[in-house]
Amino acid sequence: MSALVLLTPTDPDGRVVDPHAPQLLVTDLGVVRGDGVFETLLAVDGRALQLDAHLDRLASSATALDLSLPDGAHWRAAIDTGLAEFARRHGNVDAVIRLVGTRGVDPAGPPTCWAYLQPVPASSREQRDRGIDVLLLDRGYSSEAASEAPWLLLGSKTISYAVNMAALRHAHRQGADDAIFVSSDRQVLEGPTSTVLIARTRDGVRELVTPLLRSGILAGTTQGALFATAQTAGWSLGYGPLTPDDLFGNNGVWLASSVRLLAPVRSVDGRAIPVSAELTSELTELLLTATRH
Known part of the structure; x- marks a missing residue:
């Protein structure tokens, strides 16, 4: 109902x-x-x-x-x-x-x-718990398209979601759970219904990184809430630019969205990504702390 x-x-x-x-x-x-x-x-x-x-x-x-x-x-x-x-x-x-x-x-x-x-839906909780396999898909635009062609409405949440749904269906046919769009100049953008989030350590400092907004992605409300509390908790924050290679060799990668929250990525194009249940739990708690206020 x-x-x-x-x-x-x-x-x-x-x-x-x-x-x-x-x-x-x-x-x-x-x-x-x-x-x-x-x-x-x-x-x-x-x-x-x-x-x-x-x-x-x-x-x-x-x-x-x-x-x-x-x-x-x-x-x-x-x-x-x-x-x-x-x-x-x-x-x-x-x-x-x-x-x-x-x-x-x-x-x-x-x-x-x-x-x-x-x-x-039960699938949201399941993917949050078990992690997801994703494919990289070419979005067909350069990372400059949002500024060069504002009529494309990149970065706006319109109901014209046929392309996003087609991307998910394609990923499912290939045995994956989700997708990450990449620009024609090979910058990581976003998922069809989510924001990309990376956790990594540099010079002993833990850092959360997400793609550049000006690359034509939707500003993520979940990512924004997490960043607000993570910085207070001692995390450094970064905003790309990111390439596909940047998805590997980190502490973890997640697709962040309002309903599924943080779904850990366990593989990209069949290549394994480390998944830490402890880190996912820590970041999820920081996110929920933000949303309670």
Whole structure:
């Protein structure tokens, strides 16, 4: 069972509707053209984690698309309504919250907006516990494409995710769990639904490293939260640039995302990566410390 809350001009704070009944017009530009944005976040104990960061990123993505969406207060109200409905149906169960805003049926507005809640899939926990095998896939853009061609919307979380899903299907057909995109000039970018994170030691100092944002990747809310607490705990922080070779010879590599959290990478293109359960546990605890505040 799931919970669905629609935000409309007459119900700007959202109203609960039947998630199994038709709610979206076939002429909606989100369906017809993939013209819209979304965010996915985790709720634990009835509380949405990293909500400010997700709402900020939703607004930033909408700005990149010249898309007018409800403000944060309306989204918060809709999320609260959805969490109450979800708890009524499921009790105290962790939830995935997906916030979606599309152009609607008319480019002049209003947008179509909703919050959809469902239980966390078992596969997320399984991959977090056992680790994942990934493939490197060429994204087909250089690391300069975001600045040279802003209309590509690199770094924005749009609902045009067909390429990302195709990448995952390709990885699955090859026997892998996930993928990491690499630019045409051989820089490590991001996963189809995640941020790349590396832990390494340099001159006795432990360092967490992630790819450069200006290379056209999405700013990771999970990575950002972890970095905030890791620095306080004595970790040094780095921001690429990274090449495929930089994925090897470290203390660990993870794909970080809001629902799966930190999934340790155990191989890249069939080449083994060291996995430390202790280090994964340490970093996960630092991440959860950040999300509790």
